[in-house]
Amino acid sequence: MPRASRRYFDPEGKKYGIPTWPWGMGPSPDEWATPRQLTARGLRPGGQPVARQIAWRTRRGDRFAYLYRVEQALPKRPMTEARWASIHKATRARRICPTLQTYEIPRRYGVCNDCPGGAGNQAAA
Numbered sequence: 001m002p003r004a005s006r007r008y009f010d011p012e013g014k015k016y017g018i019p020t021w022p023w024g025m026g027p028s029p030d031e032w033a034t035p036r037q038l039t040a041r042g043l044r045p046g047g048q049p050v051a052r053q054i055a056w057r058t059r060r061g062d063r064f065a066y067l068y069r070v071e072q073a074l075p076k077r078p079m080t081e082a083r084w085a086s087i088h089k090a091t092r093a094r095r096i097c098p099t100l101q102t103y104e105i106p107r108r109y110g111v112c113n114d115c116p117g118g119a120g121n122q123a124a125a
Helices: 035-040 081-092
Strands: 020-022 052-058 061-069
Touching: 035 061
Parallel strands: 020 052
Antiparallel strands: 052 061
16 A cells, blocks of 8 residues: 555645645545546536645646535536537537548548548558
8 A cells, every 4th residue: 555645644634725735645535526426426526616635746746626515516517408418419410521421530631530641541651
């Protein structure tokens, strides 16, 4: 088990503005969850502010995972017909091969991989 850094241990929130714990020392997952964990439970933050955070260090610098109260989370909104329609409309707006009318073509060639001149038909040099 990795050793937790005391650098991020700030349960009062004096250093980071909100209560902060190092990776592996966070508050109870039954009471607090990240947005991804809420989604897995069929919930969403529902407009509540970030209440806690988990911090750790990577090569790119400090990283933070924001935590929300599970009891204040709201159920996820169901997909309505209008939302599905907007997703289908956005999907259709992607580039379509003018020759074969296939789904989404690479910008590099301007045609799909199956068309003459496409990546799939390029002769090996």
